[in-house]
Amino acid sequence: MYVAVKGGEAAIANAHRLLADRRRGDRSVPALRLDQIVEQLGLAVDRAMGEGSLYDRELAALALLQARGDLIEAIFLVRAYRTTLPRFGYSEPIDTGAMKIERRISATFKDLPGGQMLGPTFDYTHRLLDPSIVGEDAEVPAVREAEDEQAPRVTDLLGRQGLIEPDGEAGEDHEVGDLTREPLDFPLDRDLRLQALARGDEGFLLALGYSTQRGYGRTHPFVGEIRIGEVEVEFDIPELGFAVSLGRVRVTECQMVNQFKGSAKIPPQFTRGYGLVFGQAERKAMAMSLVDRALRAKEFGEDITAPAQDEEFVISHSDNVQATGFVEHLKLPHYVDFQAELDLIRRMRAEHEARAEQQEATE
Amino acid sequence: MNAVANYNFAYLDEQTKRMIRRAILKAVAIPGYQVPFSSREMPMPYGWGTGGVQVTASIIGPDDVLKVIDQGADDTTNAVSIRAFFAKVAQVQTTTHTAEATIIQTRHRIPERKLEAGQILVYQVPIPEPLRFLEPRETETRKMHALEEYGLMHVKLYEDIARHGRIATTYAYPVKVEGRYVMDPSPTPKFDNPKMHRSEALQLFGAGREHRIYAVPPHTDVVSLDFEDHPFEIQHFEHPCALCGAEQVYLDEVILDDRGGHMYVCSDTDHCEERREAGHVGVLGMQEAAE
Numbered sequence: 001m002y003v004a005v006k007g008g009e010a011a012i013a014n015a016h017r018l019l020a021d022r023r024r025g026d027r028s029v030p031a032l033r034l035d036q037i038v039e040q041l042g043l044a045v046d047r048a049m050g051e052g053s054l055y056d057r058e059l060a061a062l063a064l065l066q067a068r069g070d071l072i073e074a075i076f077l078v079r080a081y082r083t084t085l086p087r088f089g090y091s092e093p094i095d096t097g098a099m100k101i102e103r104r105i106s107a108t109f110k111d112l113p114g115g116q117m118l119g120p121t122f123d124y125t126h127r128l129l130d131p132s133i134v135g136e137d138a139e140v141p142a143v144r145e146a147e148d149e150q151a152p153r154v155t156d157l158l159g160r161q162g163l164i165e166p167d168g169e170a171g172e173d174h175e176v177g178d179l180t181r182e183p184l185d186f187p188l189d190r191d192l193r194l195q196a197l198a199r200g201d202e203g204f205l206l207a208l209g210y211s212t213q214r215g216y217g218r219t220h221p222f223v224g225e226i227r228i229g230e231v232e233v234e235f236d237i238p239e240l241g242f243a244v245s246l247g248r249v250r251v252t253e254c255q256m257v258n259q260f261k262g263s264a265k266i267p268p269q270f271t272r273g274y275g276l277v278f279g280q281a282e283r284k285a286m287a288m289s290l291v292d293r294a295l296r297a298k299e300f301g302e303d304i305t306a307p308a309q310d311e312e313f314v315i316s317h318s319d320n321v322q323a324t325g326f327v328e329h330l331k332l333p334h335y336v337d338f339q340a341e342l343d344l345i346r347r348m349r350a351e352h353e354a355r356a357e358q359q360e361a362t363e
Numbered sequence: 364m365n366a367v368a369n370y371n372f373a374y375l376d377e378q379t380k381r382m383i384r385r386a387i388l389k390a391v392a393i394p395g396y397q398v399p400f401s402s403r404e405m406p407m408p409y410g411w412g413t414g415g416v417q418v419t420a421s422i423i424g425p426d427d428v429l430k431v432i433d434q435g436a437d438d439t440t441n442a443v444s445i446r447a448f449f450a451k452v453a454q455v456q457t458t459t460h461t462a463e464a465t466i467i468q469t470r471h472r473i474p475e476r477k478l479e480a481g482q483i484l485v486y487q488v489p490i491p492e493p494l495r496f497l498e499p500r501e502t503e504t505r506k507m508h509a510l511e512e513y514g515l516m517h518v519k520l521y522e523d524i525a526r527h528g529r530i531a532t533t534y535a536y537p538v539k540v541e542g543r544y545v546m547d548p549s550p551t552p553k554f555d556n557p558k559m560h561r562s563e564a565l566q567l568f569g570a571g572r573e574h575r576i577y578a579v580p581p582h583t584d585v586v587s588l589d590f591e592d593h594p595f596e597i598q599h600f601e602h603p604c605a606l607c608g609a610e611q612v613y614l615d616e617v618i619l620d621d622r623g624g625h626m627y628v629c630s631d632t633d634h635c636e637e638r639r640e641a642g643h644v645g646v647l648g649m650q651e652a653a654e
Contacts, residue, residue, distance in 0.1 A: 008443040044413030076408065083404040084370060105426060183399035183574040186502050312500055322572050326489070330412065332441055335615055336434045336471045336630055338534035340552040342616065343598055 037061035046279025052078025076321045092234040096253045097291045099229040114151025131311045154225035155255045164270040200318030202284040207309040208292030217306030220259035228252045252277050254285035307317035373453040383421035390578035395540030397575040405460040415468045415487035428456045430464035435630035437471035441653035473555040475634040478564035486549045488570040491549040493537045538585050554597045554613045559585040604629045605647040624646030
């Protein structure tokens with residue numbers, strides 16, 4: 001007997017009650033607090049902030065908690081909140097050269113002004129599970145605060161000798177685009193491309209960056225510099241006539257230095273790929289800078305042969321909130337369309353059978 | 364963080380609504396043309412109707428009566444969820460009756476009851492570009508539309524005929540709007556295509572993930588692409604609806620057991636219910652009465 005699929009409303013409410021129950025888990029285990037997530041799962045918080053495009057550690061922690069640790073779901077929550085916020089204006093460009101540095105490394109120079117600073121890195125740790133960190137009282141050595149030292153950007157050092165292309169100049173009249181306010185219109189300028197990459201999925205960019213290293217759009221990269229630390233965000237207030245500081249944000253910047261043979265117009269010099277991400281997100285910043293450089297292929301007259309060089313392909317598919325929505329929408333009912341396909345395939349099979357019978361009869 | 368709970372009427376801020384309304388006006392002015400708009404993240408996932416939701420949120424007013432259907436039905440989970448969303452953020456009256464609604468948001472179907480002047484049908488669109496699967500690049504397809512270069516589409520339809528003896532597109536069947544733009548009617552079964560032609564209602568299409576809005580104003584020509592010797596035809600069902608006995612409607616197949624038993628019922632649940640209330644009975648209804 002046919003029972004109409006009624007009660008969708010009750011089913012949804014029940015499902016969400018169950019979700020809330022599973023999210024909380026065993027009640028005898030203390031509930032997580034946001035400050036615990038902010039302090040102890042900081043890199044997950046950073047990723048939710050970066051790809052959520054909203055610098056707010058507490059909100060990102062809430063999103064992670066609500067999403068049961070599902071990063072893409074957390075990113076989605078942050079984005080859906082961000083989109084409702086009024087837009088007051090745009091900050092002044094941040095000056096990463098004046099960064100209060102916590103980590104700074106260069107793979108191109110052994111020593112340089114400001115020095116190399118490893119900072120809080122997983123690099124050179126042995127990946128052995130360490131039960132001793134479990135529990136309240138595990139002893140953690142205190143560290144001394146880093147002293148402020150001038151550390152000019154490596155690209156600025158190279159730039160003084162003209163060995164590397166300068167920072168991208170957008171031109172006087174160029175107004176920096178905003179992909180959250182205007183629909184993307186391919187081909188993009190680099191400003192919009194970088195915006196899209198900065199909020200792009202880490203895994204997707206990692207795979208694409210990796211593919212360029214394996215020969216699909218090779219760019220011969222060196223890590224000119226990676227730096228992580230806090231920078232000042234300034235906002236120009238028209239009534240005052242000068243910029244005021246809104247506070248500091250932690251960012252990760254990666255400057256990739258790439259080979260370039262030069263062309264008829266441009267003398268041989270190094271080129272750059274650029275990565276900048278909220279929080280501590282070194283892998284993402286590196287992948288981003290590889291993909292940024294690969295996407296500049298047209299600018300340098302390089303052959304476009306690989307996926308990582310294809311702007312429309314990369315940017316159209318880098319947003320994980322869009323990607324997860326569309327992939328997961330396949331679980332929504334499609335029975336109307338499926339019915340149409342069923343009907344067609346039955347008719348075509350009937351015709352096929354009729355033809356086969358006819359053939360048998362004539363043989 | 365309590366401020367988080369305060370949302371504007373119909374969720375979107377007024378600036379965003381204005382931007383979307385501008386896109387809608389442009390779309391109405393150029394029937395079938397895909398207008399880029401700055402789609403926002405919505406509190407439901409991309410691909411789940413965010414385009415339709417943004418269009419509805421931009422046109423809805425406190426006096427509107429909203430109906431939401433998915434696969435023709437008011438009670439499918441996503442339709443329930445979207446209806447509940449607007450009931451919450453816009454406090455509008457909702458209905459399941461096609462005749463009572465001023466705005467109908469739909470996924471994959473057009474109601475069986477003829478729409479009237481003053482009603483607006485809002486379609487949720489996954490892929491707005493009818494040429495997308497022939498040419499994946501936006502830069503190319505835009506050019507093709509601009510130059511009215513639709514040869515590729517006709518070649519595709521011709522290849523279908525050469526291979527299968529018929530045009531093997533059963534849903535999202537391409538149409539030409541007002542003799543100019545080839546348009547994707549969204550993945551509605553081609554059964555519904557004729558309903559779009561010179562409809563009295565305004566038809567708006569929103570594709571959130573793809574950042575496109577397009578429209579078919581009332582009384583606009585909407586012609587399904589075909590060939591003289593292979594004219595367009597819609598699906599025909601051999602049985603009437605088992606519950607209400609309706610013919611000439613789109614039916615869902617419901618599997619009854621694991622021995623191939625199945626029945627066909629109206630995909631448009633409101634249409635089916637109204638007919639049954641009016642005393643129409645299908646085969647299954649008669650059996651029930653006999654039992």
